[in-house]
Amino acid sequence: MAGGEGSGGSGTRTDPGTWTNPLRDPQDKRLPRIAGPCSLVIFGVTGDLARKKLMPAVYDLANRGLLPPSFALVGFARREWTDEDFSAVVHDAVREHARTGFREEVWERLAEGFRFVQGAFDDDAAFDTLRDTLKSLDVERGTDGNHAFYLSIPPKAFPEVCEQLERSGLAAPTGDSWRRVVIEKPFGHDLESARELNSIVNNVFPESSVFRIDHYLGKETVQNILALRFANQLFDPLWSSHYVDHVQITMAEDIGLGGRAGYYDGIGAARDVIQNHLLQLMALVAMEEPISFEPKQLQAEKIKVLAATRNVLPVDENTARGQYGPGWQGSEKVPGLKEEEGFAKDSTTETFAAIALEVDSRRWAGVPFYLRTGKRLGRRVTEIALVFKRAPHLPFDQTMTEELSQNALVIRVQPDEGITLRFGSKVPGSSMEVRDVNMDFSYGTAFTEASPEAYERLILDVLLGEPSLFPVNEEVELSWRILDPVLEHWAASGSPDTYESGTWGPRSAEEMMARTGRAWRRP
Incomplete structure (x- = not known):
């Protein structure tokens, strides 16, 4: 069973249970939340989710100044890749799918922290290599023993990976460091399997260290x-x-x-x-x-x-x-x-x-x-x-209204994000005639700042240790x-x-x- 962790997610500890980020003034709540020293390890790094969402989201966070200089990204897969091969894959994914514009100086700084570990989920030696790689990053990049493991893999592989993380000592934090695991849906296929999966994961990681991704949130x-x-x-x-x-x-x-x-x-x-x-x-x-x-x-x-x-x-x-x-x-x-x-x-x-x-x-x-x-x-x-x-009660006769529908408040999640309020209004003119009209709010026209992708927010919350979503x-x-x-x-x-x-x-x-x-x- 892995040990517990502090309540915060980044920066330095000032007193028990309290974490502060030295890059942020705690008096100014308007400043962006910036992750502290850490790494993100992606299992299933060759899949579509990693290529289209996770890698671009990491770059976008770095481009927005929300990742520290000491951040590292580690890929784990069967491919016979070098660190340079992995960097080229991330580069192509970022160029094709990133939300923010490509900046060479951001890329070069981020790419210095890329590492790749080859291996299968049943390969003890590969997980031992991963452990040694993360220890090296703690020294070379200053990740301070803070590591998040993103399981972008089929649910049937969760137990084996969790067991390997526990066996190799990767799940257990030391001192003031933290370890977290990120799980993609589906979370089981019925109640019984969900309970079994939760038990397997919680035997290795405490619930406070488990982040179940629902990208809609x-x-x-x-x-x-x-x-x-x-x-x-x-x-x-x-x-x-x-x-x-x-x-x-x-x-x-x-x-x-x-x-x-x-x-x-x-x-x-x-x-x-x-x-x-x-x-x-x-x-x-x-x-x-x-x-x-x-x-x-x-x-x-x-x-x-x-x-x-x-x-x-x-x-x-x-x-x-x-x-x-x-x-x-x-x-x-x-x-x-x-x-x-x-x-x-x-x-x-x-x-x-x-x-x-x-x-x-x-x-x-x-x-x-x-x-x-x-x-x-x-x-x-x-x-x-x-x-x-x-x-x-409607004090109108049939000549005064069309068939009015019910009032509605509609929250548009995607696309054209916004809110619409539908209600009845008088038609201009000398007679009393009522029709349905819409009052519309659109994010795209109300705010000049583009909304971040869901995975940007969620990955940042994982690194910060903020599980609200x-x-x-x-x-x-x-x-x-x-x-x-x-x-x-x-x-x-x-x-x-x-x-x-x-x-x-x-x-x-x-x-x-x-x-x-x-x-x-x-x-």
């Missing part, structure tokens, strides 16, 4: 949910069952599986998106105001929501699932799921999933939360919509408790419905809403 608009709710008295009185009819949370993709068929088959849309992304978004929408934005306070409020969440019954009438068939995506004719290479023709894995939930709390009693996700839908969009109840094991297990009954019902219910690519899902999804007199939004 790093998006600026997701974090803005907290600002919208708790910095504005305007919305708080409306944010309850007194005024909200229902909530819709949608993550739609316009792409198919492409080359991911082998990975996706057996997982499906509910496990891939609802269990983590959408339930986390729901928790942020439904949670009570925390005492502070300290990690434990935020996590406590999210846990309360997930613990109070239940499926709307019966499950067969309040869920929907489907597989995309052939159709048109814009002007392009696309194949159906079962024509995708590598996908079993008799597979029952869903590419569309929708579920109805309720939160048994005083604030939300009786308000259904509808969560849906799918591939090959009408367009790519992620949004949260609070749909309000209709006015109890990372779900703890109790959140993961509660999410599976919610989803497991739905998955069990679907497993016993035969094949999913088929929906045409380019549409908004199967007919069963529309019927699920129509039973309550509601309808899905068309984003």
Whole structure:
């Protein structure tokens, strides 16, 4: 069992439990958070995630001045690469995918800390070499024994890597140093496997050193949910069952599986998106105001929501699932799921999933939360919509209004990040005529500074030891408790419905809403 660590994440210790960053004036909260001396070790460094997201995010952090001169990046993989080969791979990834412009002086300083270790996950000697490499970096780069291990690898490899980190002594910090592990989803495939995975990881790393990545929680608009709710008295009185009819949370993709068929088959849309992304978004929408934005306070409020969440019954009438068939995506004719290479023709894995939930709390009693996700839908969009109840009395006759829809507050997570408020307004003219209008806020036009990528924020939080945006094991297990009954019902219910690519899902999804007199939004 690895030892514990201090509560902070960078800089020097001034008294027990307190960390300060010498690069930051603690009196000025506006200054950027800068990581202290440390290294980031990436397992699975040859994969798409590392190339398209992690390596560019590290460069962007360095380019923004948020990494210390003593930072080091270490790659671990089977490839027969030298340090120079690894540096060339990172260079190409940065050139192609970095958000910020390339600056030679930043690159040269960052590249001095690149190292590569060749080996397999069952290779004791390779992990011993990794240990020696990190010890050398402590001396050569001044990383001070602070090392984060990013497991960008399949979940089935987590136990072996964790055991190797423990065996080689890499998981245990010494003195005032720290060691952390970063885990990518999926966090298990059901409640039982999630508990087993959490046990394996926590036997090596204490929970305070485990960072489960949900990249949606790093998006600026997701974090803005907290600002919208708790910095504005305007919305708080409306944010309850007194005024909200229902909530819709949608993550739609316009792409198919492409080359991911082998990975996706057996997982499906509910496990891939609802269990983590959408339930986390729901928790942020439904949670009570925390005492502070300290990690434990935020996590406590999210846990309360997930613990109070239940499926709307019966499950067969309040869920929907489907597989995309052939159709048109814009002007392009696309194949159906079962024509995708590598996908079993008799597979029952869903590419569309929708579920109805309720939160048994005083604030939300009786308000259904509808969560849906799918591939090959009408367009790519992620949004949260609070749909309000209709006015109890409308003093207008039929000639004064068009068919007014319900007021709605829509938080656009991607693309075109922002917030829209829909309400009824009088049409200019001499008669009383009312129509729906939108009041719109867009990040792109309101702020001159570009939003950082989610992985920039999350990697920096790992290096700083700030776990606010990372779900703890109790959140993961509660999410599976919610989803497991739905998955069990679907497993016993035969094949999913088929929906045409380019549409908004199967007919069963529309019927699920129509039973309550509601309808899905068309984003």
